Amino acid sequence: MVTPLLPEQVGPQDVVLLFDGLCGFCDGTVRWLLRHDRAGRIYFLAQQSELAQTIFARHGIPKRTEEDRAYLLVHPGTDAEQLLQRSDAIVAAIRMLGGVWTAVATLMGMLPRGLRNAVYGVVAHNRYWIGGRRAECRIPAAEERRRFLGL
8 A cells, every 4th residue: 555645635536636836727727626526526736835746756757847737646545546647637637527527528538648738738838828827826715725735
């Protein structure tokens, strides 16, 4: 069994989205996921946090100064733990929402990974132009706080 690095409220059936906490577009994506994740199975972690850096090191991801991609930690704390990247992370996060979003994620997943990642790359490259850049990570509202790790 893998030694858990995450708080106890994150179970192996949950996922953790590691996002650029300084990116306005990324913050908008997090807010959208919070609204649509009725089961509360998606947790969030700013890539700038020490906990995120520990997870990156554990998965062989070098420390970055520009967080140009999303990561999704699936099956956290188990031997099956994986760190999905780019469009794979986004498709898996949308699939976690259930309902009609499962069909949307399935359709997205049917596209070739190279095409999905190319589109993802264009958005990621322009994310600060699209949503702005913050000087510091947003502090989540009290009702959201339990879903944010590393605070």
